[in-house]
Amino acid sequence: MVVVLVLPLLLSPFWVQTGVFALVAAIGAIGLNLLMGSAGVFWVAPSFFFAVGSYSYAVLAVPPAHLLGQDVAGVGLPTGVAALLGVLATGIVGLLLAPLASRLRTLGLAVASIGMIYVGQYVLDNATHLTGGTNGRTIPALNVLGYTFASSQSLWYLALTCLIATWLYAQNLLRSRPGRALQALRDNPLAAQAMGVNIPLEKAKVYIASGVISGVCGVMLALAFQTVQPAYFDFNLSVQYLAMTILGGLGSPTGAVAGAMIVTLVPSLVAQYGGFLPFVNTSGSLGSSGLTAQEVSQIVFGIAIIAFLRFIPGGLASIGPLLADRVQGLLERRARPSARGPAQAD
Numbered sequence: 037m038v039v040v041l042v043l044p045l046l047l048s049p050f051w052v053q054t055g056v057f058a059l060v061a062a063i064g065a066i067g068l069n070l071l072m073g074s075a076g077v078f079w080v081a082p083s084f085f086f087a088v089g090s091y092s093y094a095v096l097a098v099p100p101a102h103l104l105g106q107d108v109a110g111v112g113l114p115t116g117v118a119a120l121l122g123v124l125a126t127g128i129v130g131l132l133l134a135p136l137a138s139r140l141r142t143l144g145l146a147v148a149s150i151g152m153i154y155v156g157q158y159v160l161d162n163a164t165h166l167t168g169g170t171n172g173r174t175i176p177a178l179n180v181l182g183y184t185f186a187s188s189q190s191l192w193y194l195a196l197t198c199l200i201a202t203w204l205y206a207q208n209l210l211r212s213r214p215g216r217a218l219q220a221l222r223d224n225p226l227a228a229q230a231m232g233v234n235i236p237l238e239k240a241k242v243y244i245a246s247g248v249i250s251g252v253c254g255v256m257l258a259l260a261f262q263t264v265q266p267a268y269f270d271f272n273l274s275v276q277y278l279a280m281t282i283l284g285g286l287g288s289p290t291g292a293v294a295g296a297m298i299v300t301l302v303p304s305l306v307a308q309y310g311g312f313l314p315f316v317n318t319s320g321s322l323g324s325s326g327l328t329a330q331e332v333s334q335i336v337f338g339i340a341i342i343a344f345l346r347f348i349p350g351g352l353a354s355i356g357p358l359l360a361d362r363v364q365g366l367l368e369r370r371a372r373p374s375a376r377g378p379a380q381a382d
Contacts, residue, residue: 044192052188053260054304059195060256062296065280066206066289067249073286074210075242076222078142081149082277084156085247087269088129089254092122094173094264095166108168116180123251130247134240153271160266172265175258191260198252199293206289209245218242219287279337283344285351294352303333 044052064082071077097119099112113121140148160167167173177186178194185194209215217238220228229235258264276299284295306316307329316332327335344351348358 040196041193044189049188051304052192054301056188056191056195056260058297058300059192059199060253060260061277061280061300062293063195063199063202063256064250064253064277065284065292065296066202067246067253068277069281069284069286069289069292070206070209070218070242070249071246072281073288073292074215074222075218075239077137077239077242078146079137079149079246080146080278081153081274082250083269083271083273084149084152085126085130085250086254086257086273087156087160087266089122089126089251090175090258090264090269091160091167091173092125092251093118093255093258094175096121097176098173107165108173109165115176115178119178119255122255123248126251126254127244127248130243130245130250131240133247134236134243137239137243138236150271153269153274157266157270160269167264167266170266172263174263175261177262178259185259191256195256195260198256202249202252203289203293205245206249210287210289214238214241222287279341282341283337283351285353288351288353291351291353298352299337302336303329306332 043055047055064086067085068079068082071079095109096111096113096117097115098108098110100110101108111118136148137145161170177184179185183190185191210219217228217233220231220233221235221238225235257268261268280295280299281292282295283298284293285291316327316329348354350358
C-alpha cells in the first residue's frame, strides 16, 4: 500500500495516467466478475453500463451548451452530486435489465447483451441533444468539498480509494449468505432453487450491485478521459474486460484486479519498450513494417486466454493456491521416508 501511495509522486505523467486507467479498469472488472464469475450470468456488455455512468455524469454535471451548431442538454448540478446520481442511474439500469437475465440463459443472454452494445452505440451517435453525437461531450473535473480532482495524481488517489472500497465490498459480499446464494445459483440453479434461493431476486440484486460498481467505473473513465465519445464504449472495450475477467479468474475480486492490471499495462509496456523486438513497430508510421503495440497485445492476450482456459481455468487467482498445494505435497513426500525411522528406511 505504501508503494502504491508513493508511486504517483515518482512516475512520469505518462505512467501516472496509465496507472489511473489501470485502477479504473480494476473497478469495472470487479463489477463484471460479480455477474459472470460469482453469479454465472453470461453478460458480455460491460461497456453498456460504463456508457450509462459516463454520459449520466456528463448530462448532469455540464450546463446546457451550444456545440458545433447544435444545442446540447445539460443540468449543471454540482459535480459531486452528478457523480452520485450517475452511479445511481447505472444501478437502476441494472435493475431494469435483471428480468432479461431471468428469462435468457447462457448463449441467449450473451447474444442479447452484444445486441445492446450496438443499440447503445446507435443511441449515442444519434441522440445528439444529449450525447453530442460522435464528437462527444467535455467533462468537468470532479469537485468534492472544495477540492478539485483535476491532476493525474489526484485522480490516482481517487481511483485507488474507489478500488479499495469496491474490493472490500465484493470480498464481504462473496463471504456472506447472499454471496453463497450467488455461487449456488452459478453452480446449479435447480439445486439452489430447491434450497430456497429466490433466483429472480438474487439476479436482480447482483445486477444492481454490478451496475453500481460499473457506474463508478464509468464516471471515473469520464474523469480520466476528460471527455466522452461513443467510440470509447464499443464492443472492443467489452472484449478487454472479458479478457480481464478470464485471465484474473472467475469469481475472484483479487483476480479481477490482477487481470485488469495486465490487460491495461501490457500495451503500454510494449509501446514503450518493444522497440528492441524486430517484429514490433513502435514508430506508428503507416509505411513501417511490423506489428503495432496494440496488435502485439491482442496476440498476447489471445494466446494467454487460450492457455489459461486449457491449463489454469481458475486464472491468476488460482496460481497461488496451486503452488502452495504443490509445495506442501513435495514437502510431505520428502518427510515420509524420514518419518519411518532409520531401520525402515534401510
